Amino acid sequence: MVILLHAFPMDSLLWSAQRRALSAAGYRVVTPDLPGFGGSARIGGPESLDRYADELAHLMDHLTVDRAVVGGLSMGGYVTMAMLRRHPQRVSGIILADTKAAADAPEAARNRLAMAEQVVAAGGQQDVVDGMLVNLLGATSHAQRPELVATVRRWILAQDPLAVAWAQRAMAARPDSLATLAGFAGPALVLRGSEDTLSTIPDVAAMTEALRRGGSEVSEQDIGQVGHLSAVEDPAAVSAALAGWLEELPAAG
Ligand code: MLT
Numbered sequence: 001m002v003i004l005l006h007a008f009p010m011d012s013l014l015w016s017a018q019r020r021a022l023s024a025a026g027y028r029v030v031t032p033d034l035p036g037f038g039g040s041a042r043i044g045g046p047e048s049l050d051r052y053a054d055e056l057a058h059l060m061d062h063l064t065v066d067r068a069v070v071g072g073l074s075m076g077g078y079v080t081m082a083m084l085r086r087h088p089q090r091v092s093g094i095i096l097a098d099t100k101a102a103a104d105a106p107e108a109a110r111n112r113l114a115m116a117e118q119v120v121a122a123g124g125q126q127d128v129v130d131g132m133l134v135n136l137l138g139a140t141s142h143a144q145r146p147e148l149v150a151t152v153r154r155w156i157l158a159q160d161p162l163a164v165a166w167a168q169r170a171m172a173a174r175p176d177s178l179a180t181l182a183g184f185a186g187p188a189l190v191l192r193g194s195e196d197t198l199s200t201i202p203d204v205a206a207m208t209e210a211l212r213r214g215g216s217e218v219s220e221q222d223i224g225q226v227g228h229l230s231a232v233e234d235p236a237a238v239s240a241a242l243a244g245w246l247e248e249l250p251a252a253g
Helices: 010-023 049-062 075-086 106-122 131-135 139-144 147-159 161-172 178-182 201-213 236-246
Strands: 002-005 067-071 091-097 188-193 218-223
Touching: 002 010, 002 049, 002 075, 010 236, 049 075, 049 161, 067 075, 075 147, 075 161, 075 178, 091 236, 106 161, 131 147, 139 147, 147 201, 188 201, 188 236, 201 218, 218 236
Parallel strands: 002 067, 067 091, 091 188, 188 218
Antiparallel strands: none
């Protein structure tokens, strides 16, 4: 089984194309909505990405799946790393797309907490969506694909502000995950849109270096002319990257 976790602040629609492509290729693919996103039930209590990882482990229990390839884009990648921390025995391989292992610098964490307050006070993402879109989509998409910008805007505005705030607080509290990656010896696919300004080349280099240090066999893929949301900016290229890598893994189906 392959589990693909979506980015912030959106939902499983992010992986629609890959779910279709990989299912058609014969893989069992699950693209859950993280709690509170995509109309799913929120979780309360202390904000931590570990809680999302625990929910994912429950979902795997429910599906009677022992181990899976777990991957995610950006925040989905952070949750993948939380899975390695919390439930390493459930993970047979990882996909890290447009993400990073570093924790937030203090100012970035403060900005997240301020944005959490802002969306709760405003009852929605309308005041922050434009600022987010600038970084989520690449320069090429912004210049040439207004319809895609409009779609992602709609996805962001559709999310529950309380879930958005919860996720921001959880991300602000996340630890550095380089040592976690160095503790994983399974196969890894690391991909990044070449116009991504949020997950940078040094971010990817740090993740691959840590994985290789731990004995992981890492495959790297550059997705051209797309930004942070590579999976929706060039769905076919990302689907092909995933399928090509999965094909090499004997037990991924
Ligand atoms: C995402 O796309 O999930 C976000 O950029 C993650 C983040 O805010 O760090």
